[in-house]
Structures are given as structure tokens and as C-alpha cells.
Amino acid sequence: MRNQRIFRFDEDSLNSSSSAYSRTDSQSTTSINDYSVQSSGTKVSSPSHGIYEDHPGLNPSSERIVELQSDINNKLAELMTNKSAQDVMVAAEVLHGESNNIEFLEYLLDDLTQNGVAGEVFKETVDLFAKATKVSPLDQFDILPLIPMNIGDLYFSFTNPSFSMLLTLSLVLLLLYFVTKKGGGNSVPNAWQSLVELIYDFVPNPVNEQIGGLSGNVKQKFSPCISVTFTFSLFRNPQGMIPYSFTVTSHFLITLGLSFSIFIGITIVGFQRNGLHFFSFLLPAGVPLPLAPFLVLLELIPHCFRALSSGIRLFANMMAGHSSVKILSGFAWTMLCMNDLLYFIGDLGPLFIVLALTGLELGVAISQAHVSTISICIYLNDATNLHQMS
Numbered sequence: 001m002r003n004q005r006i007f008r009f010d011e012d013s014l015n016s017s018s019s020a021y022s023r024t025d026s027q028s029t030t031s032i033n034d035y036s037v038q039s040s041g042t043k044v045s046s047p048s049h050g051i052y053e054d055h056p057g058l059n060p061s062s063e064r065i066v067e068l069q070s071d072i073n074n075k076l077a078e079l080m081t082n083k084s085a086q087d088v089m090v091a092a093e094v095l096h097g098e099s100n101n102i103e104f105l106e107y108l109l110d111d112l113t114q115n116g117v118a119g120e121v122f123k124e125t126v127d128l129f130a131k132a133t134k135v136s137p138l139d140q141f142d143i144l145p146l147i148p149m150n151i152g153d154l155y156f157s158f159t160n161p162s163f164s165m166l167l168t169l170s171l172v173l174l175l176l177y178f179v180t181k182k183g184g185g186n187s188v189p190n191a192w193q194s195l196v197e198l199i200y201d202f203v204p205n206p207v208n209e210q211i212g213g214l215s216g217n218v219k220q221k222f223s224p225c226i227s228v229t230f231t232f233s234l235f236r237n238p239q240g241m242i243p244y245s246f247t248v249t250s251h252f253l254i255t256l257g258l259s260f261s262i263f264i265g266i267t268i269v270g271f272q273r274n275g276l277h278f279f280s281f282l283l284p285a286g287v288p289l290p291l292a293p294f295l296v297l298l299e300l301i302p303h304c305f306r307a308l309s310s311g312i313r314l315f316a317n318m319m320a321g322h323s324s325v326k327i328l329s330g331f332a333w334t335m336l337c338m339n340d341l342l343y344f345i346g347d348l349g350p351l352f353i354v355l356a357l358t359g360l361e362l363g364v365a366i367s368q369a370h371v372s373t374i375s376i377c378i379y380l381n382d383a384t385n386l387h388q389m390s
Contacts, residue, residue: 075109144160202373281386325354
């Protein structure tokens, strides 16, 4: 005997959330716009259709339910010539697949028999179901708990961003291990060795170019921190382009934490190098006293905003780029699935745009690592030299 899984459709919640449907085993409720059926109540109303009257309750036999479901399946199969298979399967699920209400099934069968796919209930249900199950370009950024962990009121679940960052760290460590241990004795570097050497040699260049007033040994003390940040961004951003992977840097909270921690570290370096004289960057020398309060405020706001600017830039670029690729890919796939030669030919344009945009997004993901490195070096220069090098 088929399990009685109940489908409940709430239009109010559909308007406020894309996941606004739930199942329960204790009651049966099906609502389609102004149409509703309640198995635990005594009234069934349909203001727009006007086919239901008061009744004592619904407790149909499973044989009749199976019979009605079979009839509806057959009717939907007949209508597949006028409706795509996907829409028919969606309608079958919504219209009767989760319902054990005999009145509801009889009404649907009658509606499909008389009106086919042009029936009002069929259209309303498919539209509502599409709203509830629509795929948003932002769904790829959802944070999902993989290993739930709760300690009292504290939530420490291992989520997909945690898994992605752990995967990135593992890939970097494995690459460094195999290059240094397995290929370290080769006089002629292979492709992987050349890649690691390129990454290693890249960081000292912006450090020497952007940070002035310090000796070479002092500058190189900053290289490990900058190298870690650059390597993380270099491997983490492009990894988000892999289908079904998670883009960690598309979440503002993560990029904000990264930029804010760097900002705090640079501020500490500034105090270590200059002591309380570090505050002199708020007021350049030679400024008239009446203008001092305004200049202090004008200098303080941009300085504090540095804690946000790097995180906002990285987050905005990653989220906007990935969303654009998702939207255009869905559009191209929809055209490709059309059973029409004209749509298939017309899909070449969007498909080319998707490929070009994917390449552009990959370049942006890599360039963001370079931009972040340059920004850190500029901030370090300002913290160590104040207005001397400006």
C-alpha cells in the first residue's frame, strides 16, 4: 500500500520564500490560489470554481485513490503531445502525486478530461509549483551544513564553505609536497615546478615595488603573510568555476573576515614601526589648525574603510560573475532543449557568450589574487611610512 505522504501548498509562503512547501503525515491540505481541500475539516471551498460543498470529512479507500491516479496518469500521457514531458511530470507530481484526497483527484481528472492542459487548475498548479521549486542563480551560494554540530546554544556545523577551504588547502599542500619532494632534484623544472616557482617569485616583486623606506630584509618579513593570501586567492577563486563546487569568496562574511584581519595586522605593524606617531597620518604636516578636525575625519574614514573595501571588491566580483554565468547558461540550455531547429540555431549566440563570459570570469578570479596582493602592499607602505612616501 502506498504511503500517505501529504502535499501542502501555501500560496502566502510561496510569495515570501522559494521553498514554501512542506509535507506532513498528520493532516492533508492542498491549496491552489483560492482552492483548498482539508481532510481534517468539514468544509471544502472553491470560490473560483464553485464545485465543492460541505461534507463530514474525507477518508477515501486506497483502491479508489490508486484508480484515480492511474486515470490521471493516462490522461497526462495523452496530453504529452501538447505539453513538454517536464511540465507533465511536474503536473503529475503536484496534481495527484502527493495527494490522498479523493475529492481533489476526481476534480482534477474531470478538469483534465474536459480542458486538457488548458485547464485552470492545471495551469495554476504548475505555476505555483514552478514558483516553489524555481532555481535561482543565487542558489549556488547557499551555505549547507554537512556535519551538524551543536554545543549548547552554539552552532559549529561543518559546512560546504569549510569543506571547500579544506579542499583548497589540501590541494596546495599536495602540490607543494610533490613538487618539492618528488621533483626537487630535477635540474630542468617540469610544468608543475615552473608554476610553483612562478608563484614564489611573484610576491617579492610587488613587495619591493610598493613598499618603500625599508631595507630588503625588513620587506621580506612581510612576504610569508602576503604569499599565503595570494596563494589562497589564486587557488580558491578559480576553483569556484568548477561545476557543483562552492565559491568561498562569494560570501561577504568570509571576505570581510579576511580583509578585516589583514587590516588589523597592518595597523599593528604601523604601531610597531612608528609608535604613537602612527596617528600622524591623520593630520599631514603644515595643515592650518582650523582645518585639523575636518582633515582628521576625512583621513580616518578612508583608512577605516580599507577594512571593508578589499572584502567588498572580492565578494562583488565573484558573486556578480558567477551569477551572470549561471543566468546565461540557463538561458542557453533552455534554448538548446527546445524541439525547434530555429531555437537550436539561435542558441549558438548565447552559447558563445557563455563561453566568453566563463573565460572572462576565470581571468577575473585569477586577477583578484593579484589585486589583493597589490592592495596589501600599498596599505603596508602607508602604515610604515605614513605620509613620507605619499
